[in-house]
Amino acid sequence: MKKKTDRCLILCAGELSPKALDAVKEPEDCYIIAADGGYLHARRLGLRPDLILGDFDSAPKPQNTQVELFPAEKDDTDCMLAVKEGIARGCRDFVILGGTGGRLDHTVANIQTLEYLCDRGLGNLLADARHRITVLRDGALTVPRFTGYLSVFALSPRAEGVTLRGMKYPLEEAVLTRSFPLGVSNQITAEEGTVLVRQGTLLVIAALEPEEEEG
Amino acid sequence: MKKKTDRCLILCAGELSPKALDAVKEPEDCYIIAADGGYLHARRLGLRPDLILGDFDSAPKPQNTQVELFPAEKDDTDCMLAVKEGIARGCRDFVILGGTGGRLDHTVANIQTLEYLCDRGLGNLLADARHRITVLRDGALTVPRFTGYLSVFALSPRAEGVTLRGMKYPLEEAVLTRSFPLGVSNQITAEEGTVLVRQGTLLVIAALEPEEEEG
Numbered sequence: 001m002k003k004k005t006d007r008c009l010i011l012c013a014g015e016l017s018p019k020a021l022d023a024v025k026e027p028e029d030c031y032i033i034a035a036d037g038g039y040l041h042a043r044r045l046g047l048r049p050d051l052i053l054g055d056f057d058s059a060p061k062p063q064n065t066q067v068e069l070f071p072a073e074k075d076d077t078d079c080m081l082a083v084k085e086g087i088a089r090g091c092r093d094f095v096i097l098g099g100t101g102g103r104l105d106h107t108v109a110n111i112q113t114l115e116y117l118c119d120r121g122l123g124n125l126l127a128d129a130r131h132r133i134t135v136l137r138d139g140a141l142t143v144p145r146f147t148g149y150l151s152v153f154a155l156s157p158r159a160e161g162v163t164l165r166g167m168k169y170p171l172e173e174a175v176l177t178r179s180f181p182l183g184v185s186n187q188i189t190a191e192e193g194t195v196l197v198r199q200g201t202l203l204v205i206a207a208l209e210p211e212e213e214e215g
Numbered sequence: 216m217k218k219k220t221d222r223c224l225i226l227c228a229g230e231l232s233p234k235a236l237d238a239v240k241e242p243e244d245c246y247i248i249a250a251d252g253g254y255l256h257a258r259r260l261g262l263r264p265d266l267i268l269g270d271f272d273s274a275p276k277p278q279n280t281q282v283e284l285f286p287a288e289k290d291d292t293d294c295m296l297a298v299k300e301g302i303a304r305g306c307r308d309f310v311i312l313g314g315t316g317g318r319l320d321h322t323v324a325n326i327q328t329l330e331y332l333c334d335r336g337l338g339n340l341l342a343d344a345r346h347r348i349t350v351l352r353d354g355a356l357t358v359p360r361f362t363g364y365l366s367v368f369a370l371s372p373r374a375e376g377v378t379l380r381g382m383k384y385p386l387e388e389a390v391l392t393r394s395f396p397l398g399v400s401n402q403i404t405a406e407e408g409t410v411l412v413r414q415g416t417l418l419v420i421a422a423l424e425p426e427e428e429e430g
Contacts, residue, residue: 077399100319104346105366105420107319109396112368116394131319151320153327155393157371178370179331181324184292205320 008091013037015101023127035078093123152183161198166190223306228252230316238342308338367398376413381405
């Protein structure tokens with residue numbers, strides 16, 4: 001199946017509400033990889049995976065799609081295996097759904113998988129109904145205004161030249177460290193917010209709140 | 216109120232099931248700090264805080280306890296403020312409850328607060344009904360066997376000399392990096408498991424599973 005884009009959508013086996021799909025532009029145009037039980041999400045969401053992989057130790061092996069079997073005991077998580085397959089097929093921009101909720105160790109592993117993608121200069125987003133999570137290194141990110149909170153954390157020991165614009169609590173050329181969570185619960189007040197980091201790696205988390213009223 | 220120990224129990228405003236209290240030995244002997252809405256958890260759990268702090272922008276100000284007011288707009292999170300108050304009062308060992316669930320940015324901020332404690336050589340544990348989370352630097356940790364998974368992540372760019380003993384997937388003098396989540400979903404098979412890191416910082420997450428059957 002030929003896809004129009006180099007975008008990869010990975011469906012993992014964690015919690016996956018249909019609302020999480022709002023994070024993906026034209027999901028059917030993505031190269032879709034279902035990681036293990038994630039193919040059950042695909043079916044439920046009406047998405048057709050291009051590749052299904054996993055060990056199928058906890059879910060029946062699906063039919064009628066390209067399936068790669070992996071041993072249950074392996075070094076990589078299912079999500080990391082999916083990312084490596086997507087990279088091998090030339091994808092440059094990754095969205096991971098179903099990678100949060102449930103066990104926190106899975107969520108942390110998936111955040112580290114974002115950093116693996118960032119290391120390689122590839123687009124990376126982990127999303128669920130409520131969160132949009134990305135890792136940014138030595139660069140800038142603009143985020144359209146939304147109802148909710150934007151938080152910025154250092155993943156590298158120091159993140160230098162951190163600048164936040166268009167936000168309730170602006171920052172200019174600040175230094176963040178991993179043990180100083182200064183950047184929590186900001187809000188975008190302009191049309192869009194900008195996150196810049198001159199040197200270092202940031203974890204950026206948008207936490208959406210349901211819209212209650214204007215203003 | 217004079218306490219027998221230098222242990223500090225911090226109750227935050229996140230999800231807090233009574234089962235989370237299993238993580239704390241003799242909670243009534245701890246110096247108990249309720250961070251903002253966390254005092255409602257204290258009341259529900261039958262615990263009497265020694266100190267209540269916060270901005271009370273989302274919960275009524277409690278009566279009959281030492282209360283310190285903090286402005287709603289501040290650099291530290293409520294949990295970090297509570298930790299700093301506990302350190303100022305001489306506490307050496309911290310357990311944080313009510314710091315997970317809900318918004319992922321809060322959970323990440325609280326994990327960074329663990330690292331703040333670890334930086335200062337202080338005991339640190341973030342717990343909920345299902346998880347026990349701690350940060351370990353240049354040292355060793357023993358964990359009694361439990362039903363569930365033990366995962367180990369590098370927080371520093373490299374963690375050298377990582378050794379896991381008494382586990383299904385042992386490691387000896389391995390190197391972990393933040394973008395290589397090798398240590399996910401291990402299991403303790405001996406009476407107790409040991410996690411060692413010669414140089415670097417690890418995030419250790421125990422995810423408890425309900426016991427279903429023996430073996």
